[in-house]
Amino acid sequence: MPRPHLVLAPSLGTTQALWEPQLPALTARFEVITWDLPGHGAAPAPAPARAPGAARIETLGELLLARLDALGVGRFAFAGVSLGGAVGMWLAAHHPERVASLALLCTSAHFGPPRPWAERAGAVRANGIGAVADSAPKRWFTPGFPAPARLLADHHRVDPEAYAVCCEILAGLDLRPDLARITAPTLVLAGRDDTATPPPHARELVDGIRDAQLVELPRAGHLANVEQPRAVTDALLQHLARTHPDPLRRSGEAARRAVLGDAHVDRAQARTTPFTARFQDFITRYAWGEIWGDAATGDAVTPGPGLAEGRATLDRRTRSVITLTALVAGGHKDELALHVKGALRGGLSPDEIAEVLLQCAVYCSVPAANSAFAVAERAIAEYEGHPDGEDARHAQL
Numbered sequence: 001m002p003r004p005h006l007v008l009a010p011s012l013g014t015t016q017a018l019w020e021p022q023l024p025a026l027t028a029r030f031e032v033i034t035w036d037l038p039g040h041g042a043a044p045a046p047a048p049a050r051a052p053g054a055a056r057i058e059t060l061g062e063l064l065l066a067r068l069d070a071l072g073v074g075r076f077a078f079a080g081v082s083l084g085g086a087v088g089m090w091l092a093a094h095h096p097e098r099v100a101s102l103a104l105l106c107t108s109a110h111f112g113p114p115r116p117w118a119e120r121a122g123a124v125r126a127n128g129i130g131a132v133a134d135s136a137p138k139r140w141f142t143p144g145f146p147a148p149a150r151l152l153a154d155h156h157r158v159d160p161e162a163y164a165v166c167c168e169i170l171a172g173l174d175l176r177p178d179l180a181r182i183t184a185p186t187l188v189l190a191g192r193d194d195t196a197t198p199p200p201h202a203r204e205l206v207d208g209i210r211d212a213q214l215v216e217l218p219r220a221g222h223l224a225n226v227e228q229p230r231a232v233t234d235a236l237l238q239h240l241a242r243t244h245p246d247p248l249r250r251s252g253e254a255a256r257r258a259v260l261g262d263a264h265v266d267r268a269q270a271r272t273t274p275f276t277a278r279f280q281d282f283i284t285r286y287a288w289g290e291i292w293g294d295a296a297t298g299d300a301v302t303p304g305p306g307l308a309e310g311r312a313t314l315d316r317r318t319r320s321v322i323t324l325t326a327l328v329a330g331g332h333k334d335e336l337a338l339h340v341k342g343a344l345r346g347g348l349s350p351d352e353i354a355e356v357l358l359q360c361a362v363y364c365s366v367p368a369a370n371s372a373f374a375v376a377e378r379a380i381a382e383y384e385g386h387p388d389g390e391d392a393r394h395a396q397l
Contacts, residue, residue: 004100004244005076006030007068009084011106011223012166013136013155015041018081020150021229024273025237028281029246033073035064037083039162041154046165055165057173061090065098077240078184079103081225082197083166086111086173089205092186093178101243102186103236106194106222108201109175109208117171121164129160141221142193148226179208186212187239189232191220213239249281252289259292259316259342292319316346321356328360328372336372340379350380 006026010018016034019026026032037060039045046055064087068076077100080088085107092099111117124132133155137147186209190202199216206214215235217228225232257265272280293313314322320343327336343353353376361369 003029003031005033005073006240007033007035007064007073007076007078007088009035009064009078009080009087010037010040011082011084012037012170013040013133013158013163014081014151014223015154017041017150017154018223018226022225022233022236024275024277025233026240028278029237029240029249030077030244033068033071033076035067035084037162037166038063039159039165041157045159045162055169057086057090057169057175058094060087060166060169061094064091065095068098074098075100077101077103077244079105079236080107081105082107082222083170086170086175089175089178089182092184093175093181096181096183099184101240102182102184103189103239104186104202104205105189105232106191106197106202106224107205108197109179109205110173111170111197114171117167121167121171124160124164124167129156129158129163132163133158139196139221140223141227142219145221145227151223151226176204176208179205180210182209185239185243187215187235188212189215189217189224189235191222191224191227192216192218193220194222194224196222246285248285248289250289251293252284252287255292256284256288259288259320259346260338261341261345264338292316317343317348320346320348324353324356325360325364328357328368329364331368331371333371333375336375337379337382340376341383344380344383353380 008016008019008022008026010016015036019034023032036043060083075098078088078091080086080103082105085104086109088099088102088104089107089109092102120132133152136152136155137145140151141147186205188202188205188209190197190199192199202214202216206212217224217231220228220231253265268280320339323339324336324343327339340353344350354373357369357372357376360372
């Protein structure tokens with residue numbers, strides 16, 4: 001089943017590395033396309049403008065669309081920070097057929113009077129990027145927050161002319177007349193301590209974009225996704241889950257909870273890290289969504305995305321018997337204990353589980369069955385005492 005595309009755009013002076021805190025969670029569910037502004041990161045610097053201020057926000061939007069066209073990407077979700085968010089607003093207003101959903105982080109429809117931006121462009125052209133890059137942490141973060149070295153190094157490598165052109169784009173930017181044209185489901189996220197695009201700018205976006213939702217984060221400056229990574233990731237995932245529902249994930253979550261219990265699944269999700277996020281997504285969508293599927297909840301499987309048309313399904317009890325046998329054969333004792341409890345929850349009796357283990361003694365081995373009986377007896381006793389109190393050691397299953 002093809003995954004939806006998600007485009008991530010950074011702010012002025014940063015590169016796609018800005019999104020590193022969110023990438024593990026987002027790449028687990030989307031085909032992520034990161035994009036750099038001209039002259040930032042690996043993106044080529046723009047050709048010299050015909051005249052100062054000739055570049056406009058549509059210049060950046062059309063550059064991004066050209067890249068997406070080259071990749072064969074049609075419709076996509078979009079998330080952008082600051083200038084990157086402004087690009088997303090322009091795309092959503094002028095190419096609504098391409099933008100499936102929109103997340104606007106620490107951005108604005110207008111970035112203040114043009115004169116300071118023109119002065120910054122002139123200073124960078126005259127003196128280089130160094131002084132602006134050195135002062136960036138004061139604009140990006142709340143006092144005392146340690147600026148990541150990677151972000152500062154990327155800023156120092158930005159092409160000065162490209163940076164100046166982006167400043168001129170911001171000087172002339174006013175997307176307020178376009179806000180009413182945006183129809184994509186929109187999340188607006190603001191850092192309460194953002195001095196570059198303060199919360200009133202975010203509220204203006206929410207007032208202008210139909211049905212937009214606002215999230216304000218305390219203790220967050222302009223690069224809120226770096227300063228408050230978990231909160232921003234959670235907000236993005238909730239927004240994207242509403243706008244890009246995943247039936248296989250929903251079915252997998254229901255099946256996993258039906259077999260393993262809410263307490264276990266809640267622990268597994270709480271323990272998910274960027275390192276394990278893709279594995280958790282894999283077992284939820286594939287093992288539980290596609291293989292166990294609706295059999296775990298007792299409903300008939302309806303063929304759909306990710307399920308073969310007309311595929312016969314096994315009921316939950318049968319799947320539990322097969323799973324117990326496979327775990328005994330593989331010697332997976334911890335997982336066996338977990339699924340013994342799942343089998344009890346699904347309706348198998350202790351006597352029926354004992355029959356399965358006797359069968360394993362014949363076809364797996366007597367020593368394997370002997371170990372399995374010991375594991376199962378403990379698991380049954382634990383389940384009868386605490387039906388939803390599984391051992392937290394099994395948090396990945």
